[in-house]
Amino acid sequence: MLENGGKMDDTVRAVANPTHARWEANAEYWVKIIREGRDRYRTELTDRAVLDAIGPCEGLRILDAGCGEGYLARRLASLGADVVGIDASEGLIDAAQSVPAGHSGSVSFTCASVEAMPAADEVFDLVVCNHLLSHLQDPAHAIHEFGRVLRPGGRLVMLTLHPCFYTENSEHGAMTSVPASKYFAARGIDQHFLVDGLESPSMITSWLRPLEYYSATLRDAGFVITDLREPHPTAEQLRSDPWWRESFPAALFILMIAERR
Numbered sequence: 001m002l003e004n005g006g007k008m009d010d011t012v013r014a015v016a017n018p019t020h021a022r023w024e025a026n027a028e029y030w031v032k033i034i035r036e037g038r039d040r041y042r043t044e045l046t047d048r049a050v051l052d053a054i055g056p057c058e059g060l061r062i063l064d065a066g067c068g069e070g071y072l073a074r075r076l077a078s079l080g081a082d083v084v085g086i087d088a089s090e091g092l093i094d095a096a097q098s099v100p101a102g103h104s105g106s107v108s109f110t111c112a113s114v115e116a117m118p119a120a121d122e123v124f125d126l127v128v129c130n131h132l133l134s135h136l137q138d139p140a141h142a143i144h145e146f147g148r149v150l151r152p153g154g155r156l157v158m159l160t161l162h163p164c165f166y167t168e169n170s171e172h173g174a175m176t177s178v179p180a181s182k183y184f185a186a187r188g189i190d191q192h193f194l195v196d197g198l199e200s201p202s203m204i205t206s207w208l209r210p211l212e213y214y215s216a217t218l219r220d221a222g223f224v225i226t227d228l229r230e231p232h233p234t235a236e237q238l239r240s241d242p243w244w245r246e247s248f249p250a251a252l253f254i255l256m257i258a259e260r261r
């Protein structure tokens with residue numbers, strides 16, 4: 001599946017990524033957040049939405065693009081998929097590789113940029129980007145790469161921050177609107193992660209682009225958008241848990257599904 005025959009290749013470690021150093025500095029923090037299940041947006045909302053969008057995946061060849069420490073790749077492998085995780089952070093890939101295999105499908109991890117992947121053309125049935133796009137200043141290169149490595153008819157599932165409503169500190173209850181002058185430009189928000197009271201060592205820039213950017217970029221890369229969802233808490237979550245009422249002041253996430261023509 002990968003150009004080197006599917007083996008993890010430690011020589012593929014030269015990653016040209018402006019946020020690379022920041023993610024390297026945050027790697028240990030991120031492993032803790034994910035492995036201790038501290039990010040309630042994921043554990044109670046977006047993971048379910050992504051798995052639901054992927055659907056049955058036994059036997060599928062899946063690329064987890066920007067896989068982080070690998071929890072989603074492992075989950076998909078446990079459902080019978082053959083998964084390759086790619087991430088630019090050496091620290092996160094080392095953490096992903098340190099978890100012993102034990103799945104019905106297969107899983108492997110490679111350190112590389114999603115903008116220039118060491119993978120052959122048309123080898124995947126599905127590419128999933130779980131909370132990746134907002135970490136790319138211009139996702140057009142990556143989206144073209146996803147079009148290259150997906151087979152015709154293959155699907156791209158992308159979960160990211162909602163470009164219409166996400167603003168600085170939305171997670172902490174801030175509700176401000178996005179003026180047109182900012183919405184139609186690339187918006188970069190610099191902030192530390194603050195998850196369950198734990199702050200990340202390094203600041204991260206979250207990039208947001210208007211919806212028309214995504215539709216045009218996907219079209220130019222040979223995709224047709226087949227579904228668009230906005231994962232949000234259930235009425236029961238909002239009624240029974242004040243955390244959701246405070247921490248979901250606006251639509252924070254968007255999930256796009258596109259098919260490679």
Ligand SMILES: C[S@@+](CC[C@H](N)C(=O)[O-])C[C@H]1O[C@@H](n2cnc3c(N)ncnc32)[C@H](O)[C@@H]1O
Nearest residue numbers: 017023066067068087088089113114130131135
């Ligand atoms: C918010 S984390 C999400 C990680 C994982 N998908 C998850 O949900 O836990 C964003 C990830 O994108 C990775 N990343 C950022 N730019 C990248 C690039 N150009 N190529 C590959 N990975 C990249 C970071 O290293 C980081 O692991």
